[in-house]
């Protein structure tokens with residue numbers, strides 16, 4: 001039995017290694033986001049750039065008039081509740097990203113933490 005323990009440890013290490021590898025591959029920018037010190041410029045901009053800004057920028061005509069490419073515009077959608085409503089698919093809001101699956105739950109947590117800290121422009 002004792003001899004099995006290191007093998008199990010190596011096995012678990014190998015699986016978790018793979019898991020992180022694939023996450024970094026899929027979400028390369030998020031790895032630079034320090035989740036204990038969430039900032040608009042690193043964390044929030046990265047999440048919105050990856051999933052939202054393609055449709056919601058000043059140059060895109062496809063975002064229904066909503067822009068998410070500057071702090072001022074994002075803050076408006078924080079204050080009217082539409083940002084979290086649309087990301088969490090709350091009843092009464094349009095489900096975002098449009099025609100796609102929900103964004104990563106870890107990204108939703110990051111957005112929630114930032115908003116509960118007062119959505120600072122940091």
Ligand code: HEC
Pocket residue numbers: 048051052053054055056062063064065066068077082083086087092093094096097098103
């Ligand atoms: C493929 C283009 C596309 C993507 C990607 C997209 N949106 Fe939208 N979004 C739209 C369009 C178009 C509308 C206008 C309403 C509609 O047609 O559904 C909209 C509306 C909204 C609204 C207003 C919702 C309401 O209930 O009034 C918010 C807020 C929003 N989007 C946020 C986001 C966020 C946050 C993301 C990223 C997680 C995102 N969108 C990704 C196209 C997109």
